Amino acid sequence: MTFGVSESEMFGDVSEAIDTVLDRTVAPGYGSTGLLIRRHLASWPADLPRMDGKVALVTGARSGLGLATGKGFARLGASVRALARDPQRAERAATEISAEVPGADVRAVACDVSSLRDVVAFARRFAEQESRLDVLVNNAGVMPAQRARSADGHELMFATHVLAPFALTSLLAELLERSAPARVINVSSGGMYGQRLPHGDLQSERTAYRPAKLYARTKREQVVITEQWAEQLRGSGVVVHAMHPGWVDTTGLRQSLRVFSIVTRPIIRTPEQGADTIVWLGAGPAALRSTGKFWHDRRERPTHYAIGASDDSPRDRQDLWELCESMLARAGVSNPGAGRMVTLGPQDRGGR
Numbered sequence: 001m002t003f004g005v006s007e008s009e010m011f012g013d014v015s016e017a018i019d020t021v022l023d024r025t026v027a028p029g030y031g032s033t034g035l036l037i038r039r040h041l042a043s044w045p046a047d048l049p050r051m052d053g054k055v056a057l058v059t060g061a062r063s064g065l066g067l068a069t070g071k072g073f074a075r076l077g078a079s080v081r082a083l084a085r086d087p088q089r090a091e092r093a094a095t096e097i098s099a100e101v102p103g104a105d106v107r108a109v110a111c112d113v114s115s116l117r118d119v120v121a122f123a124r125r126f127a128e129q130e131s132r133l134d135v136l137v138n139n140a141g142v143m144p145a146q147r148a149r150s151a152d153g154h155e156l157m158f159a160t161h162v163l164a165p166f167a168l169t170s171l172l173a174e175l176l177e178r179s180a181p182a183r184v185i186n187v188s189s190g191g192m193y194g195q196r197l198p199h200g201d202l203q204s205e206r207t208a209y210r211p212a213k214l215y216a217r218t219k220r221e222q223v224v225i226t227e228q229w230a231e232q233l234r235g236s237g238v239v240v241h242a243m244h245p246g247w248v249d250t251t252g253l254r255q256s257l258r259v260f261s262i263v264t265r266p267i268i269r270t271p272e273q274g275a276d277t278i279v280w281l282g283a284g285p286a287a288l289r290s291t292g293k294f295w296h297d298r299r300e301r302p303t304h305y306a307i308g309a310s311d312d313s314p315r316d317r318q319d320l321w322e323l324c325e326s327m328l329a330r331a332g333v334s335n336p337g338a339g340r341m342v343t344l345g346p347q348d349r350g351g352r
Helices: 007-025 032-038 062-075 087-100 116-129 156-171 173-177 191-192 209-232 252-256 258-262 272-281 314-330
Strands: 055-058 079-084 106-110 136-138 182-187 238-243 294-296 299-301
Touching: 007 087, 032 272, 055 062, 062 079, 062 087, 062 136, 062 272, 087 106, 087 191, 106 116, 116 156, 116 173, 136 156, 156 182, 156 191, 156 209, 156 314, 173 182, 182 209, 182 272, 191 209, 191 252, 209 314, 238 252, 238 258, 238 272
Parallel strands: 055 079, 055 136, 079 106, 136 182, 182 238, 238 294
Antiparallel strands: 294 299
């Protein structure tokens, strides 16, 4: 004992202080340096348990974070369903995971998550073909240089980052509940700290198109629907969390933010480093002790900082939920917010 404080308490306080400094200074904390330092702190969580017998569905699995996440789950023994828009790229991802983890149960699945019709048809097939779903990772992301729309006419980033996770969570809720305890993990971005819900313009249609800003805005919306789904599914055995991976070297980053990727190259994270917290949330026990939280480097983080955007109004949050509900209803999905398996419209029965 030192001045009435145990050694473990002292090191715990030091770990807390270091972690807080890294989180607030952004560049060290979001880069590879932050992860390397945190891994050596006394507060770093223990190694992950095995996932044998569990099924994990990862969207955006063709490369980058999604591919690294699939590999991480496969190494722990999980059956991995690698989802990508292009069937050939999904197959290549599944092949790469299998090559790196011999004997792993990996299957490629194709779906354009920006298209509600595709999502509804895919979810129906998936629920029929799979007996369980333990982990749903909503990772697919886009950042087009010019404003673009989905096949349904929705702003493309909103459709991919907000509507797709909302729809997949709703459509697969019953399968997740039957597999409980189960987890939904939404892959967000630290950029969301600078944004709040856009009042009366949730798809940013009346906002000048600045890709990075609108990307961050949809990631804020993604965190909000994470909190909302957590409440919808509370007590069901399904937890819903969001996380941000830090600055990660992905093809999307290099294409969409070329200058940023060059400037941050010395400290940028590998996809495997960025995926660490996703895999940890999907496999470890800590995620099951709460729901609706926001995580970075295996630790719960606030969703707002004093220097960032202010809290979102209850009205704007409700508007976002109702907008997603109405979009699913127009796609033939009834009662999408009930937190149970929804009813598919007649046009979707029979698959594709």
